[in-house]
Every structure is written in structure tokens, then in C-alpha cells.
Amino acid sequence: MRFVSFRPGCCVLATTALLLIAAAPSQAQTRAETLRYVTGSAVNTLDPNIPGSTRESFALSMSTYDRLVAFGRKQLNGKWVFDLDTITGELAESYDVSPDGLKLTFRLRKDAKFQDGSPVTAEDVKWSLDRCVTAPILGKAQLLTGSLTSADQFKVIDPLTIEVTLPKPDKLALPNLATVYPMIINSKVAKEHATADDPWATAWLKEHTAGSGAYVVETFKPGEQVILKRDETWNRGSANKPAFFKRVIVQSVPEPATRANLVERGDADLVVDLQASDVQSLEAKGKLKVVSTPQYNAITYVSMNNQMPPFDNVNVRRAIAYALPYDDMFKAALFGRGAPLFGASWPDGKPLNGIYPFQQPVKLDLDKAREYLKAAGLPEGFSTTFSFNVGQSSTAEPMAALVKESLGKIGIKVDIQKLPDAQMSTQINEKKLPFYTEGIVAWLPSTDYFYRNFYTGNQRWNYSSINNPDLATIAQEARFEPDKAKYEEAGRKLNAMHADLMPQIMLWQPNQDAVMAASIEGYTYEFHRQVDYRDVSRK
Amino acid sequence: MTTGLGATLVRAGRRLLSSLPALFGVLVFTFLLMRVLPGDPAVFFASGPNAGKEEIEQIRKQMGLDKSVPEQLVFYLSDIGHGNLGRSMMTGQPVLKDLRERLPASLELTFTALLIALIAAVPLGVVAALRPGSVVDHGVRLFCALGVCVPTFVSGLLLIYVFYYLLGLAPDPTGRIDVFTSLPPQRTGFLSIDFLLAGDVEGWWAACKQLILPAVSMALFVIAPLARITRASMLVSLGSDFVRTARSVGLSCRKVVVTYALRNAILPVITIAGIVFSTMLGANVLVEKVFSWPGVASYALDALLSSDYAPVQGFVLLMASLFVLVNLVVDICYGIADPRVSIE
Numbered sequence: 001m002r003f004v005s006f007r008p009g010c011c012v013l014a015t016t017a018l019l020l021i022a023a024a025p026s027q028a029q030t031r032a033e034t035l036r037y038v039t040g041s042a043v044n045t046l047d048p049n050i051p052g053s054t055r056e057s058f059a060l061s062m063s064t065y066d067r068l069v070a071f072g073r074k075q076l077n078g079k080w081v082f083d084l085d086t087i088t089g090e091l092a093e094s095y096d097v098s099p100d101g102l103k104l105t106f107r108l109r110k111d112a113k114f115q116d117g118s119p120v121t122a123e124d125v126k127w128s129l130d131r132c133v134t135a136p137i138l139g140k141a142q143l144l145t146g147s148l149t150s151a152d153q154f155k156v157i158d159p160l161t162i163e164v165t166l167p168k169p170d171k172l173a174l175p176n177l178a179t180v181y182p183m184i185i186n187s188k189v190a191k192e193h194a195t196a197d198d199p200w201a202t203a204w205l206k207e208h209t210a211g212s213g214a215y216v217v218e219t220f221k222p223g224e225q226v227i228l229k230r231d232e233t234w235n236r237g238s239a240n241k242p243a244f245f246k247r248v249i250v251q252s253v254p255e256p257a258t259r260a261n262l263v264e265r266g267d268a269d270l271v272v273d274l275q276a277s278d279v280q281s282l283e284a285k286g287k288l289k290v291v292s293t294p295q296y297n298a299i300t301y302v303s304m305n306n307q308m309p310p311f312d313n314v315n316v317r318r319a320i321a322y323a324l325p326y327d328d329m330f331k332a333a334l335f336g337r338g339a340p341l342f343g344a345s346w347p348d349g350k351p352l353n354g355i356y357p358f359q360q361p362v363k364l365d366l367d368k369a370r371e372y373l374k375a376a377g378l379p380e381g382f383s384t385t386f387s388f389n390v391g392q393s394s395t396a397e398p399m400a401a402l403v404k405e406s407l408g409k410i411g412i413k414v415d416i417q418k419l420p421d422a423q424m425s426t427q428i429n430e431k432k433l434p435f436y437t438e439g440i441v442a443w444l445p446s447t448d449y450f451y452r453n454f455y456t457g458n459q460r461w462n463y464s465s466i467n468n469p470d471l472a473t474i475a476q477e478a479r480f481e482p483d484k485a486k487y488e489e490a491g492r493k494l495n496a497m498h499a500d501l502m503p504q505i506m507l508w509q510p511n512q513d514a515v516m517a518a519s520i521e522g523y524t525y526e527f528h529r530q531v532d533y534r535d536v537s538r539k
Numbered sequence: 540m541t542t543g544l545g546a547t548l549v550r551a552g553r554r555l556l557s558s559l560p561a562l563f564g565v566l567v568f569t570f571l572l573m574r575v576l577p578g579d580p581a582v583f584f585a586s587g588p589n590a591g592k593e594e595i596e597q598i599r600k601q602m603g604l605d606k607s608v609p610e611q612l613v614f615y616l617s618d619i620g621h622g623n624l625g626r627s628m629m630t631g632q633p634v635l636k637d638l639r640e641r642l643p644a645s646l647e648l649t650f651t652a653l654l655i656a657l658i659a660a661v662p663l664g665v666v667a668a669l670r671p672g673s674v675v676d677h678g679v680r681l682f683c684a685l686g687v688c689v690p691t692f693v694s695g696l697l698l699i700y701v702f703y704y705l706l707g708l709a710p711d712p713t714g715r716i717d718v719f720t721s722l723p724p725q726r727t728g729f730l731s732i733d734f735l736l737a738g739d740v741e742g743w744w745a746a747c748k749q750l751i752l753p754a755v756s757m758a759l760f761v762i763a764p765l766a767r768i769t770r771a772s773m774l775v776s777l778g779s780d781f782v783r784t785a786r787s788v789g790l791s792c793r794k795v796v797v798t799y800a801l802r803n804a805i806l807p808v809i810t811i812a813g814i815v816f817s818t819m820l821g822a823n824v825l826v827e828k829v830f831s832w833p834g835v836a837s838y839a840l841d842a843l844l845s846s847d848y849a850p851v852q853g854f855v856l857l858m859a860s861l862f863v864l865v866n867l868v869v870d871i872c873y874g875i876a877d878p879r880v881s882i883e
Contacts, residue, residue, distance in 0.1 A: 267711040
């Protein structure tokens with residue numbers, strides 16, 4: 001109930017009364033039918049294509065826009081994760097891939113409507129995909145990884161059919177269309193807000209949505225919260241019915257301890273990105289559901305600059321690989337919450353399979369490390385710095401201390417350097433850091449994709465600055481290899497090279513810990529490492 | 540009276556004018572400082588999974604960083620002249636809009652905290668001064684010491700733990716208002732005032748409940764300087780001739796302490812309160828973070844970490860202007876507290 005002010009004028013009273021009547025039932029039903037999702041960062045744009053957009057913005061756009069296709073899901077050790085190999089139609093009712101793999105034909109759903117009620121047509125799809133490869137936005141670089149580079153590749157066949165032509169049979173073309181960026185925009189609405197300087201309406205779409213997604217944006221406060229309302233006519237979910245929750249509140253709560261309190265008290269329904277220690281204690285209390293999924297498309301590294309002495313010497317890199325106290329680091333940084341990428345045994349010295357990332361055959365062995373240092377001509381050791389960014393200090397700080405202590409034992413003197421995030425990215429980009437820890441995420445985790453993006457070229461993501469032509473060639477060829485057995489063979493070769501050259505050391509894949517009320521069901525680990533609100537429901 | 544007011548206004552105007560060069564200096568200094576700091580915002584913001592050189596160049600151009608620093612400064616100054624503080628990469632909004640939305644949140648919190656602090660500190664200081672060396676005096680000293688040594692985020696987290704988590708008395712510490720409460724029409728930006736103007740008492744109470752914990756944790760930290768300065772200045776004032784005279788003519792204890800001693804002792808307290816206020820406004824970032832308070836300080840910190848130039852520059856300019864205003868208000872308060880004072 002609200003307090004009604006006794007101001008003169010029946011008009012005011014009548015309006016207030018009306019508001020009360022309108023508000024009362026919706027207030028009563030809201031809590032059970034509302035999902036309150038608290039996050040550390042915040043949604044900063046409604047169009048995920050804008051440079052600087054956050055993970056929270058990615059997740060939001062998954063629910064406000066549809067794409068042509070979507071990833072399926074599979075169970076991995078009993079937990080639901082996205083499945084790169086199952087691509088289902090979202091706006092597309094069905095799709096065909098031509099036998100030579102050069103043509104993808106999508107037939108749109110006849111009943112698909114934008115949130116303003118107008119039908120979704122092939123014209124809209126073409127405009128949206130054209131925008132993604134033409135406009136100066138993030139989608140451009142992403143779609144490039146699937147050989148989608150020019151507007152000529154998208155052809156409208158009839159109002160409900162669109163054809164995508166590829167220059168080469170690229171395995172990643174289809175999965176790319178299921179990622180965050182190639183969302184389908186209502187082109188009629190967007191064009192109305194386009195200007196001569198901004199023909200793709202990027203400025204307008206940053207603050208407005210024009211999509212066909214499961215949720216409509218009700219209020220958007222950049223940096224604070226977004227409130228979404230369900231679109232009752234949306235039927236692109238797996239069960240051909242609208243999303244479960246009538247309302248979704250996505251709220252930024254920067255302090256992780258507060259997020260943990262909120263979900264424990266039942267005020268928030270779902271939270272990811274908690275501190276490992278909080279997750280552990282919440283799990284121990286047993287009141288809440290904790291779903292921990294190793295982020296199988298993310299890796300944390302200890303990287304060494306392969307172009308900078310002394311790390312240009314392979315034996316120095318090997319020495320480091322044998323001198324890291326892996327188990328202690330894993331416990332101190334993550335409380336063991338993740339999938340380790342160390343300590344494997346390769347009986348015949350060969351990789352077990354062609355999948356990257358793989359568990360490396362390294363463990364703490366100081367004698368071996370000293371031998372390698374001697375082989376490198378540095379038996380007395382050397383001095384270096386070990387850097388990490390402030391944003392990761394809760395995991396990287398204890399880790400760095402252990403690295404320093406352990407390397408000290410073989411004569412390597414380490415200075416720990418804690419850098420503000422922007423400074424760290426700049427230095428990585430300029431290849432100025434000799435020795436540091438960083439993480440990566442790949443949306444489309446296939447072996448060749450990892451090697452091509454993270455081990456080749458003079459670019460930011462090549463953390464180790466490795467420049468090995470053989471590795472680059474194998475990875476490049478694997479990209480278009482249609483034969484599964486040959487692809488596997490290429491993967492094994494690459495993994496063997498990685499273990500031998502040791503350009504950088506893979507540590508682990510941290511868990512994504514999603515903590516939720518016991519009544520929440522259907523949580524799936526998504527490629528964008530946030531919650532897809534369409535997945536979840538309440539018992 | 541009119542001449543008095545007129546004189547005050549003229550004085551205030553003169554004060555304001557003389558602060559303009561300082562503001563300009565702050566403007567240029569922050570601008571240069573941000574550019575000297577290592578860390579390229581373009582690289583930071585181009586951190587999508589596939590962002591390459593092209594994206595970095597794109598953002599650099601968008602932020603105007605492809606031009607030389609003097610050129611950038613000229614553009615920046617002309618933008619400021621047109622009332623444009625630039626656009627934040629972080630929130631994607633114009634900085635002016637961000638600040639306008641967030642400043643009332645910070646001000647509301649700081650005012651409330653200062654009010655709580657003054658209400659607690661002045662009586663504490665007076666009581667301590669009346670009985671120096673007694674148990675009460677030591678008690679006040681201990682309380683102040685505790686308040687100062689516990690950092691605000693610790694007291695904030697403790698308060699949350701006790702009042703929200705254990706007792707369930709306080710609402711969840713997530714910003715200015717419960718997410719399920721509808722907002723009043725925005726008039727002042729101060730929620731507690733807007734709710735009252737809208738006649739929504741329930742909403743007003745909800746906003747106040749959200750405000751209490753963060754305000755108290757901030758107040759705890761500043762009670763100490765206020766109480767100590769009140770005590771010290773009361774001691775001087777109580778030991779002075781006019782108080783002795785007042786006592787000797789048999790005035791009531793209350794009249795002596797409040798009307799004569801306190802009124803004379805309050806000047807330094809006002810000065811300190813002004814300084815404390817300005818510091819709180821900029822330094823309450825930890826409280827804002829802990830309580831997810833959508834204020835300007837946490838906004839500036841996030842911007843600083845990601846080298847987002849425009850918001851940081853806007854924030855510093857805002858703080859400098861506020862500092863000038865606060866000093867002005869303090870000067871005017873002097874005149875009211877002690878008519879003999881005239882600041883030129």
C-alpha cells in the first residue's frame with residue numbers, strides 16, 4: 001500500500017487510485033516471477049557491438065535480440081554447458097549447409113515478430129549482418145574469424161530466406177552467427193534513426209533496442225541496473241513458449257561480499273563472479289544451489305615474452321615451467337575451484353589428443369628446473385618482474401607471492417608488479433612485459449582457433465609473442481581441414497610443439513561459480529560467461 | 540539588513556571570481572596528468588575477444604586521442620566552454636549526464652553523514668570539554684580513536700553484516716532504493732526530498748532506510764576530528780574571561796555553555812566541517828562501493844582504473860567547483876556565527 005497525499009483536486013486522487021489498482025496485483029506476483037540477478041560489473045550499452053561493452057551487456061543482448069541460430073547445450077560432468085557442435089535455429093526455422101560447405105541457407109520462422117509487432121524479414125537479417133561486417137563495430141573482427149567479411153556474402157532469396165556465401169568452407173562461419181554480435185535488428189526502426197555520419201544507427205542503438213528477443217527493456221540505467229519485461233509472444237525458446245520469468249532485474253553490486261550476502265539472504269536469486277572463498281562457505285552451508293563449471297573456453301596463463309631475453313631461450317622457459325608450485329598456486333588462488341592444466345603424464349612423451357587446451361606434462365621439480373637453467377647458461381639465475389593487473393589481484397596476488405618464493409629457490413629473483421588494468425593491457429599490447437599472468441577467453445573454442453588467435457602474429461592476444469612459422473602454418477591449414485582425423489592429427493602436432501617450445505604455461509581453467517536460490521533451475525554455462533536469462537526458471 | 544546581505548553577496552561574488560584561475564589550473568593540470576599516466580584507454584576498451592589494431596585505432600579516433608596533446612587540450616577547453624564534458628567510454632553516456640545523475644546520490648549521502656556526525660560530535664565534544672580528564676572525556680576519546688582507526692569499508696561491511704545479514708533490520712545494501720520500489724518523479728535528485736514532495740511516505744521511509752547504514756559508516760569516520768576540535772575550542776572558550784564573567788553574574792549553566800561558550804567555540808568547528816565535507820564527497824568511494832551507492836566517487840574510481848579520461852576530468856572539475864562553493868558557504872556561515880568576522 002502507498003500513502004495517498006490529501007492534495008486538493010480529484011484528478012490527482014483518481015490517478016493515484018488508478019495507479020494503486022494497477023500496481024497492486026503486479027506487486028504481489030512480482031517476486032516469484034522476477035529474477036534478480038546481481039553482477040559485479042554493469043550493463044553499459046544495449047548494443048554489444050559498441051567498443052568497451054561489458055560481459056553484462058553481452059548477456060543482456062542475448063535476451064533482447066535474437067540471432068539466426070543459437071548454440072545448443074550439453075552436459076559436461078553433470079553440468080549444463082553450451083555446445084559448440086549443436087547449432088539450432090533461433091530466428092531461422094531451419095538451415096542448410098551445401099555439400100561443398102560454401103553456402104548456408106536460412107529459412108526464417110513465419111511467426112517471428114519484432115517487439116514492435118512487425119514481422120522479421122530476410123531484409124532485416126541482411127541489414128543486420130551487413131551492419132556487423134561493415135560498420136566500425138566489434139562484430140567485424142569476430143565475424144572475420146568465420147570468413148564473413150563483406151556485405152556481398154549475404155543475399156536475400158525471398159522475404160523468408162537468406163543465403164550466406166563463403167569463400168572457403170569455414171567451420172566457424174555458422175557458430176559465429178550464434179555469437180553475441182550478429183544480432184538481428186529491426187532495420188526499419190534502426191534506419192529511421194540513422195544519420196549521414198552514422199548510417200548504421202550505432203549511437204541510437206546504444207541506448208535503445210529494436211529487436212525480437214525474449215525480453216523488452218523497461219528501464220536502463222547505464223552502470224547501475226536494467227529491468228526487463230518478458231515479451232509474451234516470443235517463442236524461440238526450446239519449448240516454443242515465452243521465457244519463464246516475467247521480469248528480470250540485472251543489478252550491479254560491485255562488492256563481492258555484498259553479492260554473497262544478498263544471495264544468501266534470498267534477496268538476489270542468482271549471482272556469478274563471487275570470490276572463491278565465499279563460494280566455498282556458501283556451498284558448505286548447503287542452503288543454496290552452487291553450480292561450478294570449469295570455464296572450458298577460458299585459460300589462465302603464466303606468460304613469458306619469447307622475444308625478450310632471457311625468456312627467448314627455450315631452456316629458461318622450460319626451467320620456469322618446472323619451477324612453478326602448481327598445486328599451491330591452484331589452492332591459494334582458486335581454492336582448487338577449476339580444472340588444472342598441469343601435472344599430466346604422457347607415457348610415450350606424446351600428446352594424448354589434439355584438443356587445446358590440454359593438461360601439460362609439467363609439475364614442480366626444482367632439480368629439473370636447475371638443469372634447464374644450467375643448459376640455458378644461467379646457472380646463477382637472473383632477475384625479472386612478474387606482473388598482474390589490479391582487477392585480478394584476489395587470485396593473482398597470492399599466486400605471485402608463491403611464484404616469487406619458488407623461483408627464488410633456483411636463483412631467479414622476481415619483483416612483483418601490480419598494474420592498473422588499463423596500464424597492463426597497454427603494456428601487453430606493446431609487448432613490454434617479460435613475465436606475467438593473464439587470462440583469455442575464446443567464444444568458439446576449437447583447437448585451430450586457439451592457436452591462430454593466441455599463438456600467432458604480432459598482436460595483443462599473442463601473450464607469449466611467439467613467432468614460429470611452422471606452428472602458424474599448421475594452425476592456418478587446420479582451419480579449413482574438413483577431415484576430422486587430419487584435424488585431430490594437426491591438433492596433436494600443435495600440442496606437441498606447445499609442450500616442447502613452452503611459449504607460455506597454461507595453469508588452469510577457473511570455475512564459473514553460479515550461486516543461486518534452491519528454487520532456480522536450468523542454469524547453463526554460456527560462452528559469454530554470464531547468465532542467459534532465458535535458460536533459467538523457478539520451481 | 541539589506542546592506543549586510545548585499546555586502547555578503549558582493550563578497551561572495553568576488554570570492555567566486557577570484558577562484559576562477561584556480562579552477563582553470565585544475566582543469567589543465569588534470570588534463571595533462573591523465574595523459575601523462577601510463578595506460579592507453581583505447582587498448583583497454585578494445586578488449587573484446589577479437590579486438591585488434593584496427594579497433595584500437597578506431598577507439599583512439601573516437602576519443603580524439605589521435606591528435607596531439609595541445610590540440611586535444613584546445614578541443615577540450617572549447618568543449619568545456621560549451622558545457623560539454625565529453626563522453627564516458629565506460630557507461631557510454633555523456634559525462635555531464637552521468638555526473639548530474641550521480642551527484643545528488645553522493646550529496647545526499649554526504650549531507651546525511653555530516654549531519655549525523657555533527658549531531659553526535661558537537662555534544663560529545665562539549666561534554667568532554669566540560670569535564671576534561673574525567674571518565675566521560677576518556678570515553679569520548681576512545682570512541683573517536685576507534686572511529687578513526689576502523690576504515691570506512693570495514694565499518695561498512697561490519698554494519699551490513701550485523702544489521703542486514705544477522706538481524707535483517709536493514710534493507711539489502713544495493714543502492715539508494717529497493718529495486719521493487721517505484722521512483723518518485725525527479726525534482727531535486729535527493730530521493731528523501733523527492734519522495735516527500737510526491738507525498739509518498741512509504742517510499743521516503745524506504746529511501747531513508749537505505750541511507751542510514753552508509754551514512755553512519757561515513758559519519759563514524761569523521762566524528763573524531765569534529766569532536767576533538769569542538770572539545771579543544773570549547774576548552775579555550777570556557778577558560779576565557781567572558782565565560783568567567785558570565786558565571787560570576789550567576790547566569791544559568793545552560794546559558795553560559797550554549798549561548799556564550801559554544802557560540803564562540805563554533806567557528807573552528809564550521810571550518811573543519813567544511814573541510815570534512817569536501818573530503819567526504821571525494822573520499823567516500825569505499826562506502827559507495829560497499830553499498831553499491833551510485834555516486835560520483837565510485838564512478839571516478841572506475842574511470843581512473845580504466846583510464847577513461849573524460850569522466851575523471853569531469854569529476855575533478857566538479858570536485859574543485861564544489862570545494863570553492865563549500866568554502867564560500869563556510870565564509871558566509873562565519874559571518875552568521877560571529878558578526879564581527881568579515882572576510883575580504
